[in-house]
Structure formats: structure tokens, C-alpha cells
Amino acid sequence: MKEIAPVQNDNIPPDASLTETLARVACLRDYEVRARQLLPRAIWSYLQCGAADGITSRWNEQALQDLPLWPRMLRGVANGSTALELLGRHHASPILIAPMAYHALAHRYGELATSQAAGAMQTGLVVSTQSSVSLEEVARNAHAPLWFQLYIQPHREITLDLIGRAERAGYQALVVTVDAPIQGLRNADQRAGFQLPPEARPVNLEPYAQQLNRTGAVEPGQSVFRHPLVAAMPDWASLAWLVRQTSLPVLVKGLIHPGDVEPALDCGIDGIIVSNHGGRMLDGVPATVHVLPGIVAAVGQRVPVLVDGGIRRGTDIIKCLARGADAVLVGRPVLHGLAVAGSTGVAHVLHLLRTELEMGMVLCGAASIADIRELGLLDSRMHDGGAVHAAAR
Ligand SMILES: Cc1cc2nc3c(=O)[nH]c(=O)nc-3n(C[C@H](O)[C@H](O)[C@H](O)COP(=O)(O)O)c2cc1C
Numbered sequence: 001m002k003e004i005a006p007v008q009n010d011n012i013p014p015d016a017s018l019t020e021t022l023a024r025v026a027c028l029r030d031y032e033v034r035a036r037q038l039l040p041r042a043i044w045s046y047l048q049c050g051a052a053d054g055i056t057s058r059w060n061e062q063a064l065q066d067l068p069l070w071p072r073m074l075r076g077v078a079n080g081s082t083a084l085e086l087l088g089r090h091h092a093s094p095i096l097i098a099p100m101a102y103h104a105l106a107h108r109y110g111e112l113a114t115s116q117a118a119g120a121m122q123t124g125l126v127v128s129t130q131s132s133v134s135l136e137e138v139a140r141n142a143h144a145p146l147w148f149q150l151y152i153q154p155h156r157e158i159t160l161d162l163i164g165r166a167e168r169a170g171y172q173a174l175v176v177t178v179d180a181p182i183q184g185l186r187n188a189d190q191r192a193g194f195q196l197p198p199e200a201r202p203v204n205l206e207p208y209a210q211q212l213n214r215t216g217a218v219e220p221g222q223s224v225f226r227h228p229l230v231a232a233m234p235d236w237a238s239l240a241w242l243v244r245q246t247s248l249p250v251l252v253k254g255l256i257h258p259g260d261v262e263p264a265l266d267c268g269i270d271g272i273i274v275s276n277h278g279g280r281m282l283d284g285v286p287a288t289v290h291v292l293p294g295i296v297a298a299v300g301q302r303v304p305v306l307v308d309g310g311i312r313r314g315t316d317i318i319k320c321l322a323r324g325a326d327a328v329l330v331g332r333p334v335l336h337g338l339a340v341a342g343s344t345g346v347a348h349v350l351h352l353l354r355t356e357l358e359m360g361m362v363l364c365g366a367a368s369i370a371d372i373r374e375l376g377l378l379d380s381r382m383h384d385g386g387a388v389h390a391a392a393r
């Protein structure tokens with residue numbers, strides 16, 4: 001295994017020791033502020049910004065903040081636990097790291113640093129098709145449960161090869177992302193002049209470079225409908241085909257409409273991740289926490305439902321689970337921690353979230369993940385202002 005010294009980080013300013021930096025960081029938001037100060041503007045833009053006007057990206061966070069929690073008292077939660085079983089495996093908490101391209105933009109060890117932190121914190125990591133460290137190298141060095149995020153490729157043989165590589169490398173599940181047949185409209189990146197630097201490359205796809213000689217971006221003057229990726233865009237039949245090609249559990253990521261649940265289940269998938277890609281694809285789609293209950297109802301407990309988008313606090317996790325999610329994925333904060341303090345920063349982000357989750361559970365009277373779902377910690381009546389008094393009578 002490559003040695004990764006957690007303290008080594010080019011991004012930490014010379015006037016602040018790592019200890020000082022970490023001592024001043026109280027919550028995930030502090031990492032965000034610090035990462036923004038440290039990263040070049042164009043890199044920050046790519047890692048942080050939502051598509052177009054960033055409306056959905058803001059809504060994801062705002063919607064979670066706007067949901068009031070309704071805690072229960074005097075329930076005795078000593079010996080509580082955040083543990084759960086997901087797809088037949090034990091997880092220490094309902095937190096996973098969302099798939100994100102190019103961790104090397106945030107830190108020179110990229111996904112190796114992230115996976116080291118994930119292992120230390122017993123947190124599942126979803127490795128992107130567009131990781132900057134190869135899926136095999138991440139797996140060789142990992143101590144965390146790994147899932148592989150797969151973009152269905154324009155050529156079936158490439159998709160098959162990626163599936164085989166993930167299986168052989170020991171990944172435990174495939175996450176098929178379906179909300180990004182082309183790149184979202186990245187106005188902020190355009191303004192900041194973002195271009196991928198040489199150290200951040202889609203290395204997993206390099207063996208197929210000759211067949212994949214194009215990006216997801218739409219060139220000026222080109223009709224979007226004529227883009228080669230649109231011509232090769234996957235459909236439900238592609239997903240059903242993919243599920244038949246692997247023995248691994250397959251989760252579909254990017255569903256937000258309950259009408260898409262039945263077609264997805266018909267394909268034989270094993271889980272759903274409610275996601276709008278952190279608001280990075282189609283701007284103006286609803287916040288994930290708003291659409292979550294509709295999906296959960298449509299699924300009816302046939303497969304696990306996970307959710308991501310805007311989770312910045314342990315209480316956000318409680319809100320998602322109270323609305324029916326089995327687990328959550330966290331995106332940008334992981335990259336913020338990575339940019340500020342490498343693997344230590346990521347581990348700290350995960351630690352902060354886990355601690356906040358446990359504090360929130362204690363203060364809500366929830367001793368287990370099941371309790372969070374069953375205690376009525378969120379209630380639609382809470383949104384009717386005065387009606388809450390009537391509800392309590
Ligand atoms: C920089 C960045 C790169 C991303 N790359 C991918 C990707 O390669 N595949 C994918 O399915 N989702 C990708 N996503 C979306 C995340 O998996 C996730 O849905 C989203 O970040 C969750 O929202 P949050 O960042 O507010 O937590 C990316 C997100 C970011 C911020």
C-alpha cells in the first residue's frame with residue numbers, strides 16, 4: 001500500500017498547523033469556507049457549483065434546513081447505535097461517500113486519501129467511473145466497503161469491461177447513474193475558465209480512449225440532439241441488460257420521479273438512490289428531500305432507498321431517514337475536507353457528521369435507525385404553523 005501521511009497537505013497555509021486548522025473547524029460548513037479560501041477559483045467552481053443558476057443545488061440544502069424536527073422525550077437511549085444492514089451487509093452508520101469525479105482536484109492523493117479516511121471511519125465509499133485514481137488502485141488500498149459508480153458507456157463492450165474490472169477488484173455493489181446522459185450546463189465553470197488539469201484524468205476510461213474520443217460537454221453551435229452521447233443515450237432496456245451482466249447488487253442513482261420507480265424495479269435493480277446529482281445536471285428540479293417520500297411510497301419496501309443532496313448536518317441525516325431513506329450519501333463536504341486536510345480532513349468530516357447524528361438521535365429520543373423512522377420526528381402538521389398545537393392535543 002502506498003504510504004499516505006495524513007499530515008502532508010500542500011493546501012494547508014504555512015501559518016496554520018494541521019492541529020490549529022482542525023481545532024478551528026467545528027462543522028462541515030467551516031470546511032467549506034476554508035476549502036474555498038484554499039482552492040483556485042476554477043477548481044472551486046467545478047467542485048462546488050450547481051448547474052446553470054444553481055437553484056437546485058441551493059434548494060437541496062434549504063429544503064433540509066426548513067424541515068423542523070419534532071423530538072420525543074424521556075425515552076432512555078443509552079447503548080443506542082447508528083448501525084444498520086444494507087444490501088445484506090453491516091454498516092456502522094447510514095452515511096456513505098457519494099461518487100464524485102476527480103478527487104485529485106482537491107488533493108494530490110485523490111481517491112487514495114479519501115478511501116484511507118473512509119476505511120478509518122468504517123464508511124462506505126462509492127468510487128466514480130471518473131475517478132482520478134484507477135478503480136483497481138483504490139480497491140488495492142482500501143479498508144472501507146467499496147461500491148463502483150458506473151456510467152453506462154456508449155459501447156456495451158466498454159460497460160461490460162468496467163463491470164468485470166469492478167467485480168474482479170472486489171467492489172460490493174454497482175451504482176448506475178442515470179441522470180447525466182450529458183454534462184449539465186456548467187455556467188460557473190465557463191465563467192471561471194475551468195479545464196481539467198493533467199493530474200485529474202478519467203484514468204478508468206483511458207484504456208478505451210480511442211472509442212471514447214469525446215466529452216459529455218455540448219460544443220457551441222452543436223445541436224444537443226445531435227450530440228453523440230445523446231445518440232447513444234441509455235434507456236430502461238440498457239439498465240435491464242446491465243443488471244443481467246453482473247452478480248453484484250445494482251443500485252440506480254438519479255431517480256426523482258415516483259413514476260420511474262416501477263420501470264426501475266422491473267429491470268431487477270436492488271436499490272434506488274434518490275438524487276439530483278447535487279443540482280449539477282438539470283437545474284430547477286426539486287430538492288431531493290422533498291421528492292423522497294413519494295419514491296419511498298412507490299417502492300413500498302421492496303428495495304432500499306438511499307438519498308443524497310445538501311446533507312451538511314447530522315440532523316439532515318435524521319430528517320432524510322425520518323422521511324423514509326435507509327441511508328444517505330454525502331458529496332461536496334468530503335471534497336472540502338480533502339482539500340483542507342487530506343485524508344485527515346475527510347475523516348474529520350465523517351467524524352463530525354457521525355457525532356452530530358448521534359447527538360441528534362439522543363436529543364430526539366432515537367436509540368436506533370429504526371427508531372428514527374418510527375418516532376414521527378417529522379410530521380407534515382409541523383408545516384401548518386399553528387396546526388401543530390392542534391396535532392399535539
Ligand atoms: C465534484 C463532483 C463530482 C461528481 N461526480 C459524480 C460522478 O462522477 N458520478 C455521479 O454519479 N455523481 C457525481 N456527483 C454527484 C454526487 O454523487 C452527489 O449526487 C451529490 O454531490 C450530492 O450532493 P451534495 O454534494 O450536496 O452532498 C458529483 C458531485 C460533485 C460535487
Ligand SMILES: CCCCCCC(=O)C(=O)O
Nearest residue numbers: 101180181182183216280
Ligand atoms: C456525461 C456526464 C459526465 C459527468 C461526470 C462528472 C460528474 O458527474 C459531475 O461533474 O457532476
